[in-house]
Amino acid sequence: MTDACAECGAPTLAFAVPADLREFVPDGPEHAAICTNCLTLNEASDAPADPDFSHVSGAMPDGEAAVPMALALGLLDSLALNRRGIEALLGRVETAGADPLLVIDRLATQGSVQAKADLERRRHQLEQLLE
Template structure:
């Protein structure tokens, strides 16, 4: 599967129950673009999600799914603030630093998102204090 926005490969994942309430579309599975970080509905994946195709800094398992949804919602912090806070708190509770992941995505040359990730990271830092 490729991204409808930029034609890059997508990373499909099943939405965990703990994350489902924060997904804008009621979908049991989603996919995150490995280049532009777009979040799109997806058919169920056939195996475990390969979040390392997006970044080696990406969490694995349910924390990775929560991080993927959170990153996919960064296009509108104003609309998705509560969901992003909850998702990133879930990631943090599972032993990962979501702000560090966003920071690494911002510095990764293969990520080409229309969002200014450096600026968004700063906003997230203030939001999560």
């Protein structure tokens, strides 16, 4: 865990953003952090080599699907502005063997996560977008 979230003050989980995913994130950072409560993306100056995304939720995928899923979740608050990036990131999650819509469903029903974006509404919009 790293610094507190700029939005809600909850702990964040820092992770490295692979070079091929930086184009989908505003300012293309080498490191980012996802809030364990509101799922907002925050700046991070450093990140552990192998972050444990279960600190965010047990619903989070691991392995190659974890970082693109975290980035996509952090971008969901503005679907209109981030549509291209979200589509690409969710495609990466699927390619890595995880179901991003199932992850969003599980996060939406979890009491420990109070996402900034309305996950139930976004899930419906994403389902239409990905068809």
